[in-house]
Amino acid sequence: MTIAGSIILIMLGAILTWAVEFDLAGLDINVVGVILMLGGLAGLAFGIYRINVTRRAVGPIDEPVHRHDIYEEPETRRTSVYEERRHYDEPTL
Structure with a gap:
């Protein structure tokens, strides 16, 4: 049950207890209101x-987190490109 639901139950119980003047056979509206308020x-x-x-389960953070602890620069990749040229005796078409 959420806090808002609990407050709504308390309000409904208070309305039934002090604001409603209605009688039902075998049911006391005031008692129902008190039960709703206690449940709320x-x-x-x-x-x-x-x-x-x-x-409390999350708890406070004791030490500050520095940028270098979270993110490290990725290693730079070095790729080598080799270019081969072949010389043919015949001209290209």
Whole structure:
């Protein structure tokens, strides 16, 4: 559950608990609202915990990374081209 979903559950629970005056047989809307708010609070706490654990897993970088550590110049290739010319006695057509 995301943090936004948790906040939506809390808002729906608060609306059902304090703003709705509706009675259903065998169902108390106020209790449903409180359950939704508690579920939203639990989801919000879990979402914040998950974000903190993820940030700790990455951790800070202790040493700065220099350019030469990341990228090294590629070795230059040297190709040799040999040209051969043959001389024939007969002229070309």
